[in-house]
Amino acid sequence: MSAIVFPPPASADKQVYVTISALEGGHLTLPERLFVTDADPNVKRTVPSLSFLIQHPSTPPHGGGSNTKIIFDLGIKxxxxxxxxxxxxxIANRQPVITSPDVADSLRAGGLDPAKDIDYVIMSHVHWDHVGTPADFERATFVVGHGTLHLLENGAPPHYPKEIFDPQLLPRDRVWEFRESPIPEVVFGPADEYVGQNAASFQGRVWRELQTAAGETIFPAVIDLFDDGSIYLIDSPGHLFGHMNFLARVGSAKWIYLGGDCCHDARILTGEKGIALYDDGTGTGRLRSVHVDTDVARSTLNRIQTLLPEKKGQGTALRRTSGTIALGGDTPVEIELIVAHDGSWREKNQHRFFPGTI
Ligand SMILES: [Zn+2]
Structure with a gap:
């Protein structure tokens, strides 16, 4: 299987772009000490759980209309x-939690009906603050990363007991679960129980490597969702089993990277902060983080950082979460990275919420 070159060379450019809008998905409150290094132990921040509407210029699977409509993450119920x-x-430890407007409200405010108009819902992962209210999306196919269905049925003790997950969360006849990627992730439960589920839906969509023009690996496992270079689903292991990111093309040289929970504070990606470690509560003195595998999460962050431009004149390796970067090839590319809980992004970008666009 050939690798995908990113950014695509102009000669191979199919010039398919998507339109992306931010959606409100509620808010929750996070104690900073659990998320970033050198935090004030008393600081808590109420942050959004951002969702996104992506419109792809293709006939939707149910016919009618000229755009396929995808939601990335459903926020809070x-x-x-x-x-x-x-x-x-x-959740009682994450108060204040704000539940209104939710994703369905945000879609209606822009003139879309969640029950009829949404074709796909992609979940970065199935933590409570990303799964929203799937029953609102009556026609959508739910797209999840490898291990998600096993996790919903069995949990991942000790930190994620079975009791916190709802095995009925997703309608089983409308779920695509991607096959295991080539990245070695944490070994977990019986392997491949759900591989082959809805197998027809996977035809032609296989994990491929995303490389720079110079042949350097950016991500070892991505899926070109529409086979036109407009949307890549990215295997982004470490945070939770099945965690996926999303890279989409919104202009000839402009891309948006949706990072889900690769980190909960963009300062980790810029290099200003590190991943917080804290006692895992098992009485063994071991440390944990908010990620199921901290080392794997860190290596995913390192990969994402290769897409972020360095801050000029800092003398250190600090990065920016948006800007233009030369990755080799014939055109520099402009990338903007948005993580799910970035409250300052939300404040600065109100005009980019649906029906506005990013
Ligand atoms: Zn999460």
Whole structure:
């Protein structure tokens, strides 16, 4: 299987772009000490759980219209009582939690009907603050990363017990779960229980490597979702089993990278902060982080950082979360990175929320 060159050379350029809009998906409150190094132990921040609408210029699977409509992440459920009881106990530690407007409200505000108009819902992962209310999306196919369905049924103890997940979260007849990527991830549970589920949907979509023109690996496993170079789903292991990121082309040399929970604070990607470690509560003195495998999460962050331009004149390796970067090839590329819980991005970019565009 040939690698995909990023950015695409002009000669091979199919020039398919998508339109992206931010959506409100509620807010939750995070104690900084669990997320970033050198945090004030008393600081808590109420942050958004951002979702996104992506419109791709193709006939949707149910026909009608000229755009296929995709949601990336569903934010927080508008009714917190719909979470499993054990999950509600955890959520009590994340108050204040704001549930309105949710993703369905945000879509309606821009003139879309979540029940009829949304074709695909891609979940970066199935932590409570990303799964929203799937029942609102009556026609959508749900797209999840490898291991997600196993996780929903069995949990991943000790830190993610079975009781916090809802095995009925996703309609099984409308789920695509990607096959295991070539990246060695944490060994977890019986392998490949769900491989082959809805297998027809996977035809022609295989993991490929994303490389620079010079042949350097950016990501070892991406899926070209529409086979036209407009959207790459990126295997982004470390945060939670099945964690995926999303890289989409919104202009001839402009791309948006949706980082999900690769980190919860963009200062980790710029290099200003590190991943916080804290006692794992098992009485063994071991440390954990908010990631299921901290080392793997760190190596995913390192890969993402190769897409971020360096800050000029700093003398250190600090980076910016948006700007133009030369990755080799014939055109520099402009990349903007957005992580799910970036409150300052939300504040500065109100005009880019649906029906506005990014
Ligand atoms: Zn998460």
């Amino acid at each position: 508008r009714d917190l009582n719909k979470y499993m009881p054990a999950m509600q106990t955890h």
